[in-house]
Amino acid sequence: MLVYITRxxxxxxxxxxxxxxxxxxxxxxxxxxxxxxxxxPAATPEVTAGLMAEKGWDRPAIVQYFDWLVHALQGDFGxxxxxxxxVAPTVMQRLLVTLSIIVPALILTxxxxxxxxxxxxxxxxxxxxxxQGISLVGxxxxxxxxxxxxxxxxxxxxxxxxxxxxxxxxxxPAAWARxxxxxxxVLTIGGVANMAAQVRGRMIDELRQDYVRTLRTxxxxxxxxxxxxxxxxxxxxxxxxxxxxxxxMFGGALIIENVFALPGYGSFAFNASLQGDIPVIMGIAAFGxxxxxxxxxxxxxxxxxxxxxxxxx
Numbered sequence: 001m002l003v004y005i006t007r008x009x010x011x012x013x014x015x016x017x018x019x020x021x022x023x024x025x026x027x028x029x030x031x032x033x034x035x036x037x038x039x040x041p042a043a044t045p046e047v048t049a050g051l052m053a054e055k056g057w058d059r060p061a062i063v064q065y066f067d068w069l070v071h072a073l074q075g076d077f078g079x080x081x082x083x084x085x086x087v088a089p090t091v092m093q094r095l096l097v098t099l100s101i102i103v104p105a106l107i108l109t110x111x112x113x114x115x116x117x118x119x120x121x122x123x124x125x126x127x128x129x130x131x132q133g134i135s136l137v138g139x140x141x142x143x144x145x146x147x148x149x150x151x152x153x154x155x156x157x158x159x160x161x162x163x164x165x166x167x168x169x170x171x172x173p174a175a176w177a178r179x180x181x182x183x184x185x186v187l188t189i190g191g192v193a194n195m196a197a198q199v200r201g202r203m204i205d206e207l208r209q210d211y212v213r214t215l216r217t218x219x220x221x222x223x224x225x226x227x228x229x230x231x232x233x234x235x236x237x238x239x240x241x242x243x244x245x246x247x248x249m250f251g252g253a254l255i256i257e258n259v260f261a262l263p264g265y266g267s268f269a270f271n272a273s274l275q276g277d278i279p280v281i282m283g284i285a286a287f288g289x290x291x292x293x294x295x296x297x298x299x300x301x302x303x304x305x306x307x308x309x310x311x312x313x
Contacts, residue, residue: 005297012293016286020072021065023285027278028061034081034276055081068282077286078279087283091268095287097166098257098265100176102249105184109191110242114231116192117199117238121207122226131196138193143252147186147259154182164261183256190252191245198241202234236303243299247292 035051036043043051052058056067071078077087120131155163161182167175206212207230215225254266265284272280 005301008297008300009293012290012297015293016289017069019289020069020282020286024065024068024278024282025061027276027281028064030276031055031057031278034278037276038081068279072282072286077283080280081277082275087279090280091265091283091287094263094265094268095291097263098250098253100169101180101183101187101256101262101264102246102253104180105187105191105249106242106246108184108188109195109245112188112192113195113199114238116196117203118226118231120196121200121203122222128200131200135193135196138189141189143186143190144255144259146189147182147256150182150185151259166260166262166264179262183260183262186256187249187252191249194248195238195241195245199234199238202237203230206230206234239299239302243295246295250288 031052032048035048035055035057039047039051049058056064059067068078075088077091079086080090116131116134120128151163154161161178165179167179169176203226207226209230212225212230215229216222250266253264254270256262257264257267258270269281269284271277272284
């Protein structure tokens with residue numbers, strides 16, 4: 001198992017190298033545009049060339065990449081071109097904001113999806129139609145429209161929750177909970193719509209297996225068959241869907257953070273891309289790949305725990 005973990009971490013590092021290299025090569029064509037953005041439209045070619053020489057942007061792109069890589073391996077991801085703030089602490093700060101809405105949303109998604117999926121697969125009939133109807137509503141209603149609707153109801157009319165803004169957990173836990181409630185609800189509804197259908201499908205397949213009929217002939221209770229046997233076997237593919245849902249929520253967080261003015265990872269990446277803040281974009285790319293690698297590795301280990309056949313020695 002240790003060899004497997006080491007191999008997966010090594011593959012993740014290679015993937016991070018490839019992604020950051022390709023990202024840097026693509027960004028290297030816009031160094032002069034970034035310099036002109038900083039200096040303004042009245043900058044002369046001589047002044048622009050001077051700034052590029054000062055920043056080291058006039059060197060070959062491959063040399064600049066390896067210079068960035070050497071410093072990144074030492075924990076130095078540079079500073080923002082526009083704010084002069086160090087990239088690594090800023091990205092971590094924004095990442096924590098995003099995780100503070102994604103982690104609760106993912107936990108709720110797993111609980112509700114498992115309940116709805118198992119409920120509809122084991123009961124069928126009207127219960128199954130109700131569960132599918134809930135999933136269908138989650139598919140049909142766009143996250144942006146749902147966010148606006150919840151803001152109008154809970155923030156504008158009822159005034160129970162803030163419409164925008166974010167309060168750190170350490171500063172005021174109650175205010176933090178109120179600030180993330182609507183974003184978490186929006187992400188959870190979208191996640192349940194997808195994951196509940198996957199759990200339902202896997203549970204239906206498991207309940208049709210021969211071993212389930214054998215357990216029933218031995219007088220094992222239906223609840224024991226569903227929870228202890230079918231759900232455990234269906235849990236492995238559901239975990240894979242959960243890891244994909246976690247990554248998908250980062251994409252959804254970009255919209256949610258802009259709607260609710262949250263200082264998170266998605267809005268930070270979006271603004272950095274618009275400004276052409278190359279050090280920040282490189283830091284976001286590196287942290288993003290490493291995060292995906294850790295999530296996938298954690299999913300594989302959890303799959304091995306749920307299903308011994310999936311364990312890798």
